[in-house]
Amino acid sequence: MSDSISCLTPHRPAYLFCALMGDEAKSIARGLQKRDPDLLDRLIEQYQYRLFRYLMYITGNKERAEDFFQETWIRVLERGHQYDGKSKFEAWLFAIARHLVIDWQRSKKPQSLDTLTDPGQDHPLQLVNENEPSPLHQILSQEKEENVQASLQKIPAIYREVLVLRFQEELQIEEMAGVLSVPLSTVKSRLYRGLEAVRAALPGGAT
Amino acid sequence: MSADLHARAEQLIAQERVECISQAQRDWLTAHLQDCAPCAELARQTDHALRGLRTAAIPLPSGLASRTQFRVRLRAQELREREPQRRALCLACALSWAFGIASAPYVWRLFAWFGERTGVPKLVWELGFGLWWTIPALFAAAVLLMESSRKGDQLDWMSQGS
Numbered sequence: 001m002s003d004s005i006s007c008l009t010p011h012r013p014a015y016l017f018c019a020l021m022g023d024e025a026k027s028i029a030r031g032l033q034k035r036d037p038d039l040l041d042r043l044i045e046q047y048q049y050r051l052f053r054y055l056m057y058i059t060g061n062k063e064r065a066e067d068f069f070q071e072t073w074i075r076v077l078e079r080g081h082q083y084d085g086k087s088k089f090e091a092w093l094f095a096i097a098r099h100l101v102i103d104w105q106r107s108k109k110p111q112s113l114d115t116l117t118d119p120g121q122d123h124p125l126q127l128v129n130e131n132e133p134s135p136l137h138q139i140l141s142q143e144k145e146e147n148v149q150a151s152l153q154k155i156p157a158i159y160r161e162v163l164v165l166r167f168q169e170e171l172q173i174e175e176m177a178g179v180l181s182v183p184l185s186t187v188k189s190r191l192y193r194g195l196e197a198v199r200a201a202l203p204g205g206a207t
Numbered sequence: 208m209s210a211d212l213h214a215r216a217e218q219l220i221a222q223e224r225v226e227c228i229s230q231a232q233r234d235w236l237t238a239h240l241q242d243c244a245p246c247a248e249l250a251r252q253t254d255h256a257l258r259g260l261r262t263a264a265i266p267l268p269s270g271l272a273s274r275t276q277f278r279v280r281l282r283a284q285e286l287r288e289r290e291p292q293r294r295a296l297c298l299a300c301a302l303s304w305a306f307g308i309a310s311a312p313y314v315w316r317l318f319a320w321f322g323e324r325t326g327v328p329k330l331v332w333e334l335g336f337g338l339w340w341t342i343p344a345l346f347a348a349a350v351l352l353m354e355s356s357r358k359g360d361q362l363d364w365m366s367q368g369s
Contacts, residue, residue: 035283035286035287037279037280037283040276040279040283041276041279041280044272044275044276044279045272048267048271048272048275049265049267052265052267052268052271053265056265062268066268066271069271069275070274070275070278073275073278073279074278074279074282077279077282077283077286078282078286151256151259152260152263163260164260166225167257167260167261168260168261168263173225173226188225188226191225192221192222192225195221195224195225195253195256195257196221198256198257198260199249199252199253199256
């Protein structure tokens with residue numbers, strides 16, 4: 001089991017990593033307070049894939065994810081002074097995006113994130129776009145991709161969201177609690193259930 | 208092998224990936240997985256699922272970043288243009304309150320004198336004095352409401368245009 005994923009804590013020297021991250025976050029906070037347009041351009045470029053992927057997973061719809069992507073950055077510009085640089089920028093960014101999606105849902109009708117992209121809803125998760133294959137998409141095994149994406153469609157949105165934040169974005173559980181505005185215990189229980197769900201949903205997985 | 212051992216192994220497999228487990232727990236799990244084919248298969252499936260999740264690719268819409276950068280720059284320009292107005296409004300409010308506080312004793316006497324001259328009941332001219340104090344706040348609230356409704360219209364226009 002040489003390729004197994006064991007403890008997910010970064011193995012690089014922790015103090016150096018934290019110091020660099022802290023400096024980066026502080027510098028972003030200073031730039032956002034000044035509404036530095038060059039900084040915003042750079043951040044949009046840097047985080048475009050991660051933010052769009054997150055929005056795709058929680059909205060399950062490409063057009064909607066695009067709209068929320070743009071609105072999130074507008075909100076970052078307007079509320080940039082609220083970011084203090086004490087936490088990771090991406091955690092703050094995802095929290096903004098998540099609140100926008102929830103606000104939009106509330107304005108539509110009273111419902112929770114669970115119903116947005118759950119199986120059987122009107123808008124199933126549209127992760128694959130046949131017209132725009134990415135280089136990575138071409139390299140990866142098509143069958144494996146389809147299996148993973150099909151299995152993700154079967155998972156309730158609240159579990160899919162925590163799996164994405166933990167295993168794709170590699171946020172710490174404390175950071176996830178901040179993004180989701182829920183206690184640590186809730187994040188952990190969602191992660192365990194999500195892990196179980198994704199394992200069961202994959203072909204040949206436990207049922 | 209008892210069901211309890213499998214349940215413990217299953218729990219540790221998940222815990223190892225979500226949080227961390229102690230060295231003793233890891234040693235126990237490794238030993239268990241070597242002897243137990245179903246639990247080893249479960250660990251393999253979990254890793255497979257997580258690898259799939261990590262490598263799942265989502266195609267990025269073309270020009271998304273540049274379109275967003277354009278919108279953000281437009282909004283930034285708009286906010287910059289509005290900044291002097293906001294400052295002027297804040298200054299006007301501050302001056303208004305300062306003037307209101309400084310002139311309160313004189314205004315009180317003025318209202319009292321007016322009440323005596325016209326024979327208006329004391330309660331009425333006292334209420335009038337209270338209303339006099341709310342005028343700056345009402346003015347500021349009206350300006351802010353106008354601002355927010357204008358912003359709302361612009362956001363609607365921008366979301367229609369996107």
